Amino acid sequence: MSVLDDISEARKSGKTQLAQLIDPDQIQDFDHLADIAQRAEDSGVNHLFFGGSLVTQKMEFDIVQALKKITSIPVTLFPSSPSQIDESADALLFLSLLSGRNPEYLIGHHVTAAPLLKNSSLEVIPTGYILVGCGEPTTAEYVSHSFPIPYKKDEIAASTALAGQLLGMKMIYLDGGSGAEKPISESMIATVRAWIDTPLVVGGGIRTPEDAKRAANAGADLIVVGNHAEKYPNFLAELKAQMG
Ligand code: 1GP
Numbered sequence: 001m002s003v004l005d006d007i008s009e010a011r012k013s014g015k016t017q018l019a020q021l022i023d024p025d026q027i028q029d030f031d032h033l034a035d036i037a038q039r040a041e042d043s044g045v046n047h048l049f050f051g052g053s054l055v056t057q058k059m060e061f062d063i064v065q066a067l068k069k070i071t072s073i074p075v076t077l078f079p080s081s082p083s084q085i086d087e088s089a090d091a092l093l094f095l096s097l098l099s100g101r102n103p104e105y106l107i108g109h110h111v112t113a114a115p116l117l118k119n120s121s122l123e124v125i126p127t128g129y130i131l132v133g134c135g136e137p138t139t140a141e142y143v144s145h146s147f148p149i150p151y152k153k154d155e156i157a158a159s160t161a162l163a164g165q166l167l168g169m170k171m172i173y174l175d176g177g178s179g180a181e182k183p184i185s186e187s188m189i190a191t192v193r194a195w196i197d198t199p200l201v202v203g204g205g206i207r208t209p210e211d212a213k214r215a216a217n218a219g220a221d222l223i224v225v226g227n228h229a230e231k232y233p234n235f236l237a238e239l240k241a242q243m244g
Helices: 003-012 030-043 063-070 103-118 139-143 154-166 186-195 209-218 227-231 235-243
Strands: 017-022 047-050 075-077 091-097 123-131 171-175 200-203 222-225
Touching: 003 017, 003 047, 003 123, 017 030, 017 200, 017 235, 030 063, 030 235, 047 063, 063 075, 091 103, 091 171, 123 154, 154 171, 154 186, 171 186, 186 200, 186 209, 209 222, 209 235, 222 227, 222 235, 227 235
Parallel strands: 017 047, 017 222, 047 075, 075 091, 091 123, 123 171, 171 200, 200 222
Antiparallel strands: none
């Protein structure tokens, strides 16, 4: 089953799925990666997202290829530039940064990436990516030269998400950015949920099982956790257990 179908099917049956974001810069070596993958399997993580806004270190092995060997959890690329396209993954979020007005992240990188994707076996998922200001500016915001949607402006977020859906995007990703000070508000998630029909991904600043439950109850179909899972290896198991 494709990654998008898997998320859509879960949505239809009223389930909220869990994705772990693996930042290439946080991987120390193969054993560390294997440990992350094993814990993700044990915790019942549904999807692995792979990517980072700023990749500063070069690993001596292909992390995605290694992941495909050691886990059966689907691996979806969450790239910030075409250089992060990796054929070994299952899918790629073809992200348009809808909350910003930087043409490079709305269409520029996409043109550069298109020839690389033309003959690729990667499942390409057109995704409307919406950054929300959740405290201090995040790396994603700084690197993309884009201004996030203000925290309390639920209807701007919903209008942006609906515009993405009307443009043909198959999924909407509401993101506070990696390491966000606080998660996106329930009211914003619920408003966006009410305005769109596509699967809704929510991430950024999720640090407690309650944060995840609030996002799920407000209408998130897939919750993404990065930093907190890296810092506290048992966090995802705890979160999954509490989410049911
Ligand atoms: C960032 O939504 C992801 O794009 C995950 O954020 O690292 O804050 O969990 P955190």
